[in-house]
Amino acid sequence: MSKKTFNIVTLPGDGIGPDIVGEAVKVMKRIGEIYGYEFNIIEKRMGGIAIDVDGTSLPQDTIDAALASDAVLLGAVGGPKWDHLTNGDRPEKGLLGIRGALKLYANLRPAVLYPQLKHTSPLKEEIIGDGLDILVVRELTGGMYFGEKANSPAYDTTKPDTWASDLEKYSVFEVERILRKGFEAARKRNKKLCCVHKANVLESSRLWRSVFERVKLEYTDVETSELYVDNAAMQLVRNPRQFDVIVTSNIFGDILTDEASQVAGSIGMLASASLGDGTLGLYEPIHGSAPDIAGKNLANPLATILSVPMLFRYSLGLDKEAKAIEDAVNEVLNAGYRTGDIFNKEKDDPSKKVGTKEMGALVVAALK
Numbered sequence: 001m002s003k004k005t006f007n008i009v010t011l012p013g014d015g016i017g018p019d020i021v022g023e024a025v026k027v028m029k030r031i032g033e034i035y036g037y038e039f040n041i042i043e044k045r046m047g048g049i050a051i052d053v054d055g056t057s058l059p060q061d062t063i064d065a066a067l068a069s070d071a072v073l074l075g076a077v078g079g080p081k082w083d084h085l086t087n088g089d090r091p092e093k094g095l096l097g098i099r100g101a102l103k104l105y106a107n108l109r110p111a112v113l114y115p116q117l118k119h120t121s122p123l124k125e126e127i128i129g130d131g132l133d134i135l136v137v138r139e140l141t142g143g144m145y146f147g148e149k150a151n152s153p154a155y156d157t158t159k160p161d162t163w164a165s166d167l168e169k170y171s172v173f174e175v176e177r178i179l180r181k182g183f184e185a186a187r188k189r190n191k192k193l194c195c196v197h198k199a200n201v202l203e204s205s206r207l208w209r210s211v212f213e214r215v216k217l218e219y220t221d222v223e224t225s226e227l228y229v230d231n232a233a234m235q236l237v238r239n240p241r242q243f244d245v246i247v248t249s250n251i252f253g254d255i256l257t258d259e260a261s262q263v264a265g266s267i268g269m270l271a272s273a274s275l276g277d278g279t280l281g282l283y284e285p286i287h288g289s290a291p292d293i294a295g296k297n298l299a300n301p302l303a304t305i306l307s308v309p310m311l312f313r314y315s316l317g318l319d320k321e322a323k324a325i326e327d328a329v330n331e332v333l334n335a336g337y338r339t340g341d342i343f344n345k346e347k348d349d350p351s352k353k354v355g356t357k358e359m360g361a362l363v364v365a366a367l368k
């Protein structure tokens, strides 16, 4: 019998992107060997490398391949080489472009702090307990980042009556579909969902609240709560362990995901997913292209490797295989292996400080 084949487009991008995506691909391939799948890896260009080779940050060929694939795995884009382009293109434009082309409107950012890495969180041990595992589901295509923008006709910032505005506008359709993503994610986790809004002040948030109160009746297996965004920001540092899944708007999610990632410690460990209506999704580490350590075998590949379990769960429906990767990462951390960014001089064994390739190989070897 022929093996089930999944077509995965990889976009290594710039800086450390190729190093870390390479390690994640090895992990995927090994899972294929163990569990009997074929992962057909289709590498495409995006970002600075695409500007250099194709003259655009997002070649059509990359969009076409991504649209025809089962899932897309991205490294990172950008770097000083492309910071001063004069033609209006930028590596990051490729990222926005591909999200638009794939119609991705939900950004899922887990903030996971492994107990072995408690020292990387700025919070006290009594608050962190045995580690953290929060998922923030952020709406990605609506709200004031995309709402109507306006300036006073005579725009002069030395004049007190000059004004500017960004419209925070959401439709029921946009809110309902992201809330459902939140509920579905909660069902795959600890079945707790907190909707974050500012319904005491904002009309748009009152719409969020009202849709939330209707939709939650369909998910009676999920425990629900609501928080005003200012309180949510406070609770994330006071008592982050109360959260399982948080669902919120574009701007609130932008701020809360950054806060949650700091609470969870090293950016070298954090993955993310962007999803649309079908199963096609884009998976990537939350960090950038780290040009300062590119090509030096210093980058932590775990954020990208941990993007693969998300890809497996949300795009391919491979839950058992996803868990196998998370268990392997846990095992490698338990054995004391650390890349430089998560190495603690006081506590960790210097003989177990490893580079990108070694960390990738350790995870591959630990897969069961």
Ligand SMILES: NC(=O)c1ccc[n+]([C@@H]2O[C@H](COP(=O)([O-])OP(=O)(O)OC[C@H]3O[C@@H](n4cnc5c(N)ncnc54)[C@H](O)[C@@H]3O)[C@@H](O)[C@H]2O)c1
Pocket (backbone or CB within 6 Å): 016, 075, 076, 077, 078, 079, 080, 092, 095, 267, 268, 284, 286, 287, 288, 289, 290, 291, 292, 293, 298, 299, 300, 301, 303, 341
């Ligand atoms: N999604 C993306 O592709 C994305 C996201 C953020 C920034 N960027 C781009 O990346 C470039 C660099 O941005 P930056 O320096 O602000 O952020 P960055 O995340 O690339 O790096 C910040 C710091 O964290 C370190 N770091 C990041 N990832 C690491 C890893 N896996 N292992 C070990 N250390 C790691 C870096 O060495 C650096 O010291 C810029 O061009 C920026 O526009 C891209």
